[in-house]
Amino acid sequence: MVVEKVVIEESARIIIPEKGVFYNPHMRFCRSLSVIAADAFATVRGKDLRICEPLTASGIRSIRYAKEVKHINSIISCDANRFAVKYAIRNVELNEVHDIVKVYKCDANLLMTSFSRRGQRFNYIDLDPFGTPSPFFDSAVRAVEHGGLICYTATDMANLCGVHPLSCFRTYSSYPIAKCGYVHEVAIRISLFSLASSAARHGLYIKPLLAHFTRHYIRVYSQLFYDESEAKKIFMENVGFLYHCFKCNNRRLSKFRNIEARTCSICGSKMTVAGPIWIGKIFDKEFLKAISKSMEKYSFSDQEKIVKTVKLISEEASGPPLYYNIPKMCKSLNVQMPKINALIEELRSYGFYACRTHFDPQGIRTTASTLDIIKILTSQR
Template sequence: MSDAGSPSITVPEGFTLHTENTSHILISSKGEAFLNPVQEFNRDLSVACIRVWSEELNREKETKWKQTQERRAKREADADAKAGQQKDQKKPKMESGEQSNDPEDNSPGDDPATGNTLSEVNKREYRPHKFVLLEALSATGLRSIRYAKEIPLVRFVIANDLSASATAAMKRNVELNGLGPSPDPTESALSSSMISEHQPHDRGKVRINEGDACALMYNHRTEKTRVDVVDLDPYGTAAPFIDGAVQCINDGGLLCVTCTDLSVLATTNYPEKCFSNYGGIPVKAEYCHESALRLVLHTLSTSASRYGRYIEPQLSLSIDFYVRLFVRIHSAPIEVKKAASKTAMYYICQGCQSFYEQPLGRMIDKVHERSGNVNLLFKTQAGPSVGQKCTECGSAQHIAGPMWSGPLHNNNFLSKVLEHLESNQGKYGTAVRMRGMLTVAKEELHVPFYFTPSRIAGFFHSICPPLDDVASALLNAGYRVSRSHALAGSLKTNATRQDVHDVFRSWVKKHPVRMDKISETSLARQLLAKEARTEAIFSRHPQSVTQASKIKLVRYQQNPAPNWGPGTKADSGTKRKREEEDE
């Protein structure tokens, strides 16, 4: 998106100017750093989410600050009152109408010069919390520049890259946007502990560091040097950077993660690679993109747990060719103990794609008889939840996970992001799509995995019922229904897959299939051999999915555009430097 009010910029020969919102960067024809224009949606979404998170964190800190001030004022008032009582007891009584010249005889807590109470004199104003953001893999620096220019509460951004050519490009782009070194020596001194002093360009709103991303994050894992936000947007998997990231974030901080290796996360082509990167086995089913999110969340959860920390997912999206997650990091031993009960293995039917959840742990609430206090007990989970064959169609199953089984999103956070977007649509080039995807995510049920009526109709060899008919049948049966952001035409429900299949068995009774066209050993024969336990009611339910579609929104990814996909990784710069020296 171009900024209509952007200043005229002289573009040197061999460069092209790329403008996105308020930021401008020069891209070299030599390909010194990687930039994918399609990722503008990712960057817009990140700016909005980090901005909303920073405002919420600031509100939390302001509330705590006010509570502290109130407690302090109360203590001072109590101390002043006690001191006044003691002084009155020691002071000799004066005759009627006699006045004291002792300045201490003024009312306790009063300032004789102004008449204000001391609590009013000493009252300080709250200063907004400014946060530090670390982008571990910055490439051209566009993302860091946008963060510095578009998020008001940013104190400064540390933009890091291992490539010498990338850091050279970043320096050029940072200066182009007026975010270079600060002339204020006080502000420069504040950052001396944040990034290494030997770097020549380590001051300003965007402070550039050339080095290994993991080493940089490990250098910030002590409490005094931690940052508030870490953004991981690598080429491929973010797995090698997660351990350092979860350690270097302040309590309540935000971790933003992108993974573009969906050929590993969302297929079973490379299960050994998925296990080595994410500690789990992927899913082979139409809901594989949601399982990809849950595999990454599992990695974040287990990585944080090692250090007495836990994750709170704010937003987890499967977008185009990658996943993007926004997760808050907190420290609390009791919450770490709950991680096992939010983790599960899944048995995935290779025929009808039914899934069976096997939690790894469970929590028991034990109420003390006398005090009434509730204690949590953590136990192992009984298993397995299913045999070797699928109970629906008798097909073999493959095991997937472990993966995160808790919520993918925080609805309160999503509401605030949508509110922010509503009043700032002109600031985001992809605002229409952002609004659509965030709306679907907010409506999404906090249950694992979705299905599409068209796929299940294919299993039954029947014509496909309308989306609203399937949703209404489930709602009429007392279940909840929503869409999933990960796939167009999908539904999520708290009904079991057997309940969903019963809806289709009822549908087949009204729309019979040609059994003579179905093989005796086919999947459809196995599914149709069972009778529906209850007759589905297809009459339109007032809360069917059409209610969520009254407002026309771009809810799902659009057809591939130019620059689609993760692109080609940029050269490191070291090889090019040697070639230039040889010339």
Template structure:
């Protein structure tokens, strides 16, 4: 295997000095050329995956212990780095340098085997070299195949993997069908997405948020599983930086699959004020000991928004159920908090998971305070003031790990816009307007408006670790980064710092979407924001 790895690289690359990348317990040999993809910023992704795998191994060990109860043979779990004959079989379908798989082999106990696959021959050769360099060749096998074909070949129940990890450059949509068939009963399926929503047969026009995209992917996983009488159980789902990461278990059950439609929903989103309503795609009713499944009735909205009179856009379907298993998340959080020095990104993992435990489970989407303020052209209230107003009104509210300005609440849109109209009165910004307010809001800050993760100043969102820390360029066969990409980066560097200050350089004619108003050119028309602010439609409803 070592001679084969050596022959996969060009003669000049064989004598090239490799860079040693250290992460966790692994030390990876990485070529200086961009021939195999690697992004150091995704250390958080890999750390989170390892700690979730540790929790998965703990669950497996507990299950084996329960099976051994009453027998003389004790349950045996091999230590990290050792082969366990009854351990977990892991597949990383798109492994690139193999860093994640090497970390699995070195840091996760109770493994039977780790298969690190990549379609690139150079990547597969690098994986084999790194496995030998880290002394885990007895656990980790390099594979150079098409990931889908590899998983299709392992569909038999005796061949299935206990853990399948898919982290592609872009979208995993083309691998989902093969993966859902080759994961074992109750096995863990880990999926990352760095791409758009158009690959999942859904519409993303209704609410372009990170949480919306996350729920689109969960819907796609469950839809793909349902084809084979299987269903998913989300354990942990996060939207961080420039990608989405979900951890789910896969089970088989025809009766449970029938309930799948009631877990999905369409989203009606107002283009004017941003109010959204969910329409479940199925309905489940209890009839004694039996469950009846039927089609849902709708739509939940009229042709025009009742708050601003604008039209609705239709989006989805999305996953409308809980996206986390709080018991599992608490177990992962305890593992990180108990040993904060174990992972390089432990502080951020603790912060993100703490926010996850504080989120409202039964509220699928969220509003952002700055967008609410932008709609009616007013100053933005602080998160504490807005959260306090909702709590004073008797509603539940939480933040979201996906966006620092997000507000998740069970308050209806009418209550939210009442609070915003009260805020305008409270600040005295638009004194000459007659504002119709159905319920008065109180902005006195409450103690419970500030969640524990915020009080403890936990690291919840990414701080810029380095220049150009985004998704990175795709690996090239010849290595290196294209000149066009570097030129593009220089072109847009500091583009917002050099703004035009000379009024003579600004255009002096109204464009199509703007009209002259009170002698000022290019000022946005007041509709629908001002109608919403004045409460025109709220007044109509109250009559």
């Protein structure tokens, strides 16, 4: 006998077995923000969404899209697990969204490939795998229409954050860096490099709209466009390497074709190199405005956290790549940790852009150089 339980998440009510069908209650925040992002994207484009969710499991994400986003044309969902498909179909019927959501038993890549012809493609693809999304990128970029959006979750943070560097290189074709103080942003940039590489192979380029790190995962939303000449140009301009000095925490980014010397300009130490990574923007200010506007339509149980996260991201969207972990810098300098808000105000008084970051409560994003920050921190001795 299969033991089942009923789960209520916002507007959705689903039935899942105790074993055999994956459902993570800690991803409620991610799903709620995804609903808001889908509403914002549909509003900005002025077009109903044709959504593909090729790793549906219990069907909760597709059901919430169908019930909570007004501008939906259709949703195609699938899972390779026949047990999961059985419950997903049952949950779709339970929530009375069977006219919008269609569930199939199918391999994720096979499903997306079957919709890769022009005129059949989706304008919104949501990849929410267990672990890495990279095995699905190639099929996803071929199944998305011009100007469409691919959003994905990655939970393989140990790989992306440098704990298992060879596994990361095998999965994303990028060598990570560990314990640099901003590993979660690097994780997003590694995943974006992988997506951009897959897109470029098919004559597409990416335009990241939103990215965030929460709990044990990263979540990224990126538009894709068909233009072979532009794809080559944007790829070369936005892909490069990260150089990090573990002695003084200095860092710099270089474009793919501009390989630089590994000597730190501050202390002369040998810098560690990571990459290739996406060195371009990971936030789009106009899309964040649309997100903020769409938030007003909802009152989710995680609404306060969503509002706080989007506010922080909106503030840091104008800043440069790579934030600073202040406790790590203070430890290397052997100085007392200042109050974050006081440090931000001091940086601003010198004319630098400075703000908090959603990645790290003890981190700041600023246009000040590493040397400028070192001077301010050491002057407080």
